[in-house]
Amino acid sequence: MTAPKPGTTVRGSQTGRPIMAVLDLLGRRWSLRILWELHMSGPSSFRDLQRLCGDISPTVLNTRLAELREAGIIELREKGGYAITGLGLELGAVILQLGDWAERWAGSMEVGGPGEKTGLATKGRNGKKTSRRDS
Amino acid sequence: MTAPKPGTTVRGSQTGRPIMAVLDLLGRRWSLRILWELHMSGPSSFRDLQRLCGDISPTVLNTRLAELREAGIIELREKGGYAITGLGLELGAVILQLGDWAERWAGSMEVGGPGEKTGLATKGRNGKKTSRRDS
DNA sequence: GGTTAATACTACAAAATATGTAGCGATACG
DNA sequence: CGTATCGCTACATATTTTGTAGTATTAACC
Numbered sequence: 001m002t003a004p005k006p007g008t009t010v011r012g013s014q015t016g017r018p019i020m021a022v023l024d025l026l027g028r029r030w031s032l033r034i035l036w037e038l039h040m041s042g043p044s045s046f047r048d049l050q051r052l053c054g055d056i057s058p059t060v061l062n063t064r065l066a067e068l069r070e071a072g073i074i075e076l077r078e079k080g081g082y083a084i085t086g087l088g089l090e091l092g093a094v095i096l097q098l099g100d101w102a103e104r105w106a107g108s109m110e111v112g113g114p115g116e117k118t119g120l121a122t123k124g125r126n127g128k129k130t131s132r133r134d135s
Numbered sequence: 136m137t138a139p140k141p142g143t144t145v146r147g148s149q150t151g152r153p154i155m156a157v158l159d160l161l162g163r164r165w166s167l168r169i170l171w172e173l174h175m176s177g178p179s180s181f182r183d184l185q186r187l188c189g190d191i192s193p194t195v196l197n198t199r200l201a202e203l204r205e206a207g208i209i210e211l212r213e214k215g216g217y218a219i220t221g222l223g224l225e226l227g228a229v230i231l232q233l234g235d236w237a238e239r240w241a242g243s244m245e246v247g248g249p250g251e252k253t254g255l256a257t258k259g260r261n262g263k264k265t266s267r268r269d270s
Numbered sequence: 271g272g273t274t275a276a277t278a279c280t281a282c283a284a285a286a287t288a289t290g291t292a293g294c295g296a297t298a299c300g
Numbered sequence: 301c302g303t304a305t306c307g308c309t310a311c312a313t314a315t316t317t318t319g320t321a322g323t324a325t326t327a328a329c330c
Contacts, residue, residue: 007244011164014189019233019234019237027166029288030147031162032161032162033155033162036154036158045306047305047307054146054147055147056288057289057291058308058309059290059309061308072244091233091240094229098154098157098161101229102153102156105141105206106153109140163316164287181279182276192318192319192320194281195317197278197280198317216278
């Protein structure tokens with residue numbers, strides 16, 4: 001009920017071009033990560049996914065899952081929980097390539113990335129209880 | 136100074152695995168879109184990019200550009216403005232595939248997607264002045 | 271030289287999203 | 301029954317994004 005759809009107006013675009021809806025959907029926080037984890041671990045329960053994503057809050061997780069489901073990329077099965085659909089598998093192949101690219105990227109960063117700066121990462125409201133695992 | 140880097144703690148992950156940093160970076164709003172537009176239009180000025188993304192606010196645009204630059208995916212040239220780096224080109228190839236997938240996705244949505252629901256899209260603070268173009 | 275027009279951003283308040291924690295109703299097990 | 305886990309909602313707080321205005325710089329143009 002909130003997922004962008006081809007043929008409609010989405011964030012930053014009114015032409016209805018499919019790619020724009022995809023970019024909007026996948027550009028939302030946690031979308032890519034959820035898809036990645038589902039691809040790596042196979043069908044997972046809500047709570048499993050939550051843990052796989054480093055104890056993401058159930059609120060966003062549920063929102064993203066609903067969107068992804070509405071887009072037909074994943075589905076909720078009677079048994080096994082959330083799983084990638086046939087359509088989603090094709091998308092997954094693309095996402096997997098991100099993994100390969102990430103490795104090359106990491107390599108080139110080491111030697112002498114453009115930055116060389118310290119590169120902080122995430123802040124996190126407080127240093128209290130960041131997750132223990134992340135798959 | 137805010138871009139996630141391989142080997143560090145990023146949103147939802149502490150293992151330092153490159154893919155996690157990539158998923159964090161690309162999962163931020165507008166990252167994918169900016170890369171897409173840059174790939175489609177070639178080197179572009181700040182203002183061009185802003186227009187290409189449907190009149191995105193300069194604040195986020197600048198933030199994302201800085202992150203992408205820090206990650207070595209794009210660079211700011213003396214002449215021509217923002218452009219994709221060699222490393223970024225490889226990533227771009229992956230993003231381009233999203234376009235192909237999007238077309239197939241659109242097709243399967245038409246016939247009888249799982250949703251069939253109305254699928255709202257973006258809200259936008261007010262209906263005032265949504266952008267006129269989107270590339 | 272002075273004016274006008276772009277461009278690249280920054281400032282800042284307001285609105286949208288995400289986060290974290292608690293908890294509810296529904297099984298599942300002993 | 302008592303206890304556990306699961307899927308997910310409520311809700312207050314924190315973080316991000318938006319939108320708009322404005323500053324500083326450079327490039328014509330007259």
